[in-house]
Amino acid sequence: MNILQALFFPPEQPGGVSSMVPYIQERFNKMNWQMELFSLPKRIRGKGQENIVFDTFDVKSFEDSPIIDKYLQTYRDYIWWTRMRINKSYDLIHAHHPIAGLVMKQLFPDTPVLMTIHSSYEQELILNGKIEAGGPEHRFLTSIYRELETKMDRLMTVSQSFRSYLSPYLQQPEQVKVIANGFDEKRFRPISHESQVTQLITVCRLVPAKGLDILLKACAELKKRGNPFVLHIIGDGPIRKELEQLAVELDLYDEIIFYGYMLHPEEFMPFFDIFVLPSRAEAFGSVFAEAALCWLALVGTNVGGIAEQIEDGVNGLLVPPEDPIALCEALEKLISDPIYRYNMARSAWDKAKKDYSLQRVISQLKQVYSEAKKQ
Template sequence: MNILQALFFPPEQPGGVSSMVPYIQERFLKLGWQMELFSLPKRVRGKGQEEIVFETFDVTPFLGDPIVDKYLQTIRDYIWWTRLRLKKSYDIIHAHHPIAALVMKQLYPDTPVMMTIHSSFERELVLNGRIKENSTAHRFLVSIYGELEAKLDRLLTVSDSFRTYLSPFMKDSSVIKVIPNGFDEKRFKPIAHENAVPQFITVCRLVPAKGLDILLHACAELKRRGHPFVLHIIGDGPIREELEQLAVSLDLYDDIIFYGYMLHPEEFMPFFDVFVLPSRAEAFGSVFAEAALCWLALVGTNVGGIAEQIDDGVNGLLVPPEDAPALADALEKLVVDPTYRYNLARSGWDKAKKVYSLQRVISQLKKVYLSLKPEE
């Protein structure tokens, strides 16, 4: 079987989708299946000219909004690039972004096209303060879900909570199959170590949705309680300077290291003790599973896919979003009791290996692919 994995970002970009799909390709190639990756390069901008028609809603009222206009132009660019680069047919196309999915179905109408909905662009924009709920851009972006439901042959998503989030925007969200992300455990190599001072690490894009302002306030409270620590922040983004200034104002300058973007943070994580990320929303939160496989104790917020990965007090700790004192309390538990921290980390590793294995994803995807186009 010949399958095209249609991404939006190139595979080398950071993030759960980009880090997982190449490993999926590697496993299927070993099984004797043909599989290619395709994405839109950043250099392709403003090339496409085709008119875009939606079946389930009228786009006219949304035109003129800058976010909508950019989104539509990106669809045109993806069409232009796809026509230029792809010259063969495929048995199945598996898209990982709405733009890729809609373009592929337009250009390959007779080919089964499925999509995994990994996250919500509109929710990210709301949480990052770029749009308001029920604004023109928000209404356009949530309308895309109905278009995907109407046009595509199969829809997947990464958590039950995210399927629930999608349900108001679709006629029947029960048709969406949930396949949580999976990870090649060979990438993760836990290392026995003893840190005299507890080492916290977080890995994310530096945007408001990730709640790093809450993390810094929690760390300031932990410091006021007399607990030493070092916080390592891996990632970059538009609020890095703001976070650095906040760290200075909270007297945390000597307790935090900002590393910027790192391609393979999983090679770095095993040397630390606690992974913490107080996201305001998260469809799945791949980095939690990755941190668990590095044998780190987990601390996250009780939102979305994070709450499906962490059983509070069993394989990690959950706190409410926007609650710096509660986050400080959770971190304090792990700082003062290394045995408790170790036991949580061990339980997290056990669950991640069993539930979030890449082999499980391969098996589930294979069933979906064969249901769309059985092998002859």
């Protein structure tokens, strides 16, 4: 079978999708299933000129919003680039972004197109203060889900909680198949080490949705209570300067290191002790599984896919979002008791090896691909 994986971001970009799909491609190619990757380069902007029509709603009612206009132009650019670059047919296309899925179905209507919805762009925009809940951008982006349901040959997503999130926007949400992300275990090599001072690490894009302001406030409380630690922040984004300023205001300058963007943070993570990320929303949260495979103790918020990965007090600790004191107390529990921390990390590693192996994803996708090809 000849399969195209249609991404939005190039595979070298950070994130769960980009870090997983190239390894899926490698495994399938070894099984003699031909698989190629396709994405829109960042340099392609403003090239597409085609009129866009959706079947399930009138896009003209959403004009005059810069965010929607940019989304639609990106849609046009994806059409332009796809026409330019793809001159062969495929047995099946698996898209990983709504624009990729809709464009592929438009240009290759006779080819089965499957779509995995990995995250909620509208939730991210709301949490990052870019749009208002219930506003035109929110309504436009949630309308896309019904369009996908109508046009895709199969819809998938990455967690039960995110399927529940999608439910109000779909007619048959029970038809959405859940395939959690998986990770190539060979990428992760836990390293035995002893830290004189507990080393905390977080890896994410520096945007409000990730709750790093809450993390810094929790760390200020940790310091106030006399708990020694160092927090390592890997990632970059629009609020980096704000976070650096907040660290200074909270007297955390000596306890925090900002590293910026790093392509393969999993090579760095095994040298630390606790992974913490107090996201305000998360469809899956791939970085938690990656940290678990590095044998780190996990602390996350009780939201979305994080709560499906962590059973509180068994393989990590869950806290409510927006609660720096609860987050501080969870971190304090792990910092003050290395044996407890080790047991949490071991349990997290056991679960990640069992539930988030890449081989499990390969087996599930093989079945889905075979079923789609027969239809």
